[in-house]
Amino acid sequence: MPTHGPFSIKVNQANATSTMTQDFNVLYFDSTGNYIADQSLTTNNFINNRPIELDIPALSTSGTQVQMVISRSNTTAPANAATQLKYVFFGNGTRNCGPAEYTSYTMPVTFGHSAAAGANSVAAYDSFRPNIAQYFSSTGPVTIYFDTNNNRLATPQIRLKPDVAAANGVNNTFFPLGNIPVEADTVYDPDTFPNFYGTSAASPHAAALAALVLQAHGGLHSLTPQQVKTILQLTAFPHDLDPQFATGTATAANGGTVSIQISSDSDTNLGLGSNDPNSWNVSYTGPGYLKTLNFNPEGTPQTGGNGTGGNFTGFTPMDFLTPALYKFTPGMVFTSKFLVGNLVGVNSADVTHTRSNPASAPSNPDPSNPTEHEWTLNLTFTDNSFTAGDIFRFNAGRKQQQDATVPQGLTNTGASAPVIGTGASLFRADSTADLLGDGVFIPEDPNGTNIQPGMTFNGTIVDGATTYPFNGRLKNKIGHGYSVLDGFGFINAEAATAATLPVPGVVSRKTHGAAGTFDLPLPINGTAGLECRSGGASNAYTLVFTFDRPVASNGNATVTQGSATIAPAPAGGTNPSTGPNPNQVAVNLTNVTNAQHLIVTLSNVQDTSGATFPSVAARMDVLVADTNADHFVDSADIAQTKSKSGQAVSASNFREDLNTDGFLDSADIGLVKSKSGTTLP
Incomplete structure (x- = not known):
């Protein structure tokens, strides 16, 4: 509404001393190094007395990729110089928008209201198999450096966020089909209702289960909010305590040891995990040299990881409790994609990679291409090329042998974003390292007594005139406790409603x-x-x-x-x-x-x-x-x-x-x- 009548503007001079000791800016450059002045964040933190740079830069006119530089404008560092910086990128699921390098799959990103001490931050699990946390859940923990009066804490406060995890991706009749919130009729169920994905979908489930716990323990005011959270956390299903990570170690009879570390997420937006050439890390210690290394040499689903994968063929909620309606089809198949990363000691020319053991239908959806998906990945190294201290880094394309589609799972890419009006295979977990290691069935295994094993591997070490075999299995760290991706794990409603409070x-x-x-x-x-x-x-x-x-x-x-x-x-x-x-x-x-x-x-x-x-x-x-x-x-x-x-x-x-x-x-x-x-x- 326009202003009417006389008015005056008064400008006051700020006489208070700024509490800022440093001025940081966020600068953008295009791919050729030209500074993008009108989109860079360069407010003067000394003048506004705020330790933050906040804006919505429009970078699409500067090419498909830009360089971001965080710099300090004051050239002389103060006595109490900052040792921690945090930047938050609000991509909101925008396609092909996010970091292109220097990424960490478990870097803490939780902030805002969910980081409050009294808040219950909820991670998301897909309601369809495999039973793992979804990559888009904001990772923790949260580190608090200042009190409510902006005074630096002598010892930073660590808050373990998220707190718990709950289901998303279930039917809803409220939100229509659309991109935000993420809505689509997934091909993972036989109905035509939209499926609601995101931590915004998981949180209401957690709240409903908390209400059931409160009711089971006597109703309103029978438990404090902290006691409800404690019960949910202590009774959660066992889960992977080192998310986006799998390891394997094997030692041959001559003492030579092969160590394997895999770091990767299942990001379907930028494909960070699937395109990271340093995702798989193989190292060797001991005498002689590493000659061969094979993943899933048996060429079977049971030895191919993804132990909790499989398609669900039920319809009603009670069907989830009927084991016969699950057709467990575990295993990961390898595709032709193969990337070589940063190497130590060994040269790429000394490595030959092949695939073998084609997966039978329906794992190969294209009858004209029977080797599109194969069970076994083989690495062969030239003599004396891979010795103690060497490291070979690479990435291998892979997919779940069969996903949770109904009525019969197929090894296909599916849609990486909702396709309005059609079925969509959302948020496939193909690239996460977690599917290569152990897994837990939900709801069948609440105590972790039937851990599903990870992918097998074997190979040979040559030491002098003798060839020594070795074998092992990729593992996840399964147990009870806190994980940066899904907090204390997926809520077990049956255990939580029956639980008693712990006695100190x-x-x-x-x-x-x-x-x-x-x-x-x-x-x-x-x-x-x-x-x-x-x-x-x-x-x-x-x-x-x-x-x-x-x-x-x-x-x-x-x-x-x-x-x-x-x-x-x-x-x-x-x-x-x-x-x-x-x-x-x-x-x-x-x-x-x-x-x-x-x-x-x-x-x-x-x-x-x-x-x-x-x-x-x-x-x-x-x-x-x-x-x-x-x-x-x-x-x-x-x-x-x-x-x-x-x-x-x-x-x-x-x-x-x-x-x-x-x-x-x-x-x-x-x-x-x-x-x-x-x-x-």
Whole structure:
């Protein structure tokens, strides 16, 4: 509406001191190096006192590709120079729009409202197989560097986002067919309803399941929001803890070791994973040289990875619970595409790649091209060309042998974007490294007891005049816990509605041979728990601290009373360490002296929202062979141990298995006799 009447404009001078210490700009150049001044982001951060550059550049007139440079305008770095920069690209699914290089498949990108400490950030799983998280879910974690008053935090706060994962791609009758939100009638089901894809589709499912959990535990106000989230996280299905990544290692009889690492996503927009020439990384250590390497040499679906693939032939929601309506057709087939990346030591001329074992119909959809899709990829290296320290990087085209299409899956590309009015094979996961390793069936395997194996590989190493074979299998890191792509995993509604809240506490945990693991409670208040089991040659014990919600950082442990040592961290690990459950922290001790009152304090443990738990002091009285916990080792303990001799170790008698070998026998009786007369001070 036009302004009427007299008005005045007043300009005030800003006299406050800017809190900005650096001015960063985002500069664009075309493919020939010409600066695109009118589209670059060059606001003066000192003047506007904002640590951000924000705009919508129109770059389409500058060619199909531009170069982006982040630069600092002030030439002299301040004393507290920035060590972290973050840029967010709002592509919103725009075709062929995104980074062309320097990409990371798991770089944290979550920000905004979903990064709030109290928010529940939800990743997406396709409702059709394979059972893996979809690449477009925003990865975490989120690092918070400033408080709400813009003061720099002494220690950055880490928030584990996303929190959980839920289904997308199901039918809806609200959104019509269209590109945004992503809507199409997928060929993965037999009906004609539009299928709604995206984390915006997964979040309502998570909210509905949260409501079911609340109802199952007593209704409104029976649980806090944090307790609902805790239950969803701790009962989720096992999942891949190293997404977009698969590994394999095999060692021949001569000690030569072949290591394989594969990093790739299934991006159908830019095709980053499928076009990355450095996606597959093969290295060799040891004597002699690597001669051959074959992937899926058996040439069968069962040895070709994609263990959770297959087509669904049901229709109603209840059909998902009928195993007969799943036709599991696992396996990945290789196409003719082959890219060579950056090499170390070995030359591309020294490598020959071939394919073999054509996949039968319907895996080859074109009868006139029977070798379009083949089961086996073969690499052959010239003599002495691939020796210790060398690295061969490449990428091989591949597809799911059969996808989830109805009524019969085909190995076809399908549409990479919705095709309005027609069926569309959306978001195919062909290129992700996760399909090459292990997989979990959802909903059939809630505990991860039937992990589906990854792709096989074998080959030969030549050392002198002898050829040594090797073989292995590509793997994913399957388990319970946090993943940067799908949080704590896909929500298991049945387990969540039946679950109880975790009870905080501390136990002393020991494995008793084949009999299993047994915990001795260590109460925080009242009488201290007494550990009577032997610590072995190194007097080692493990304390497991359980919290009321998942933890993000394992904190630090100190011996605040008594004599013991916090054990050195294992190679590639930490001590304390998170686990075995997501809401637990384990502390390994050595040199624990007998006959003492020991206190180990765990501090600075943080939850997934960045909040710090209060310190926990674990009290453990140690008196080896005091099976009845009366603070004396005497004839009563000897008699009690003798009375259990010959029994199978169980929760009712594990205290008498003093040497923790899984048997109740004369060795335990001898140990208690040797300790007779010792007392707790």
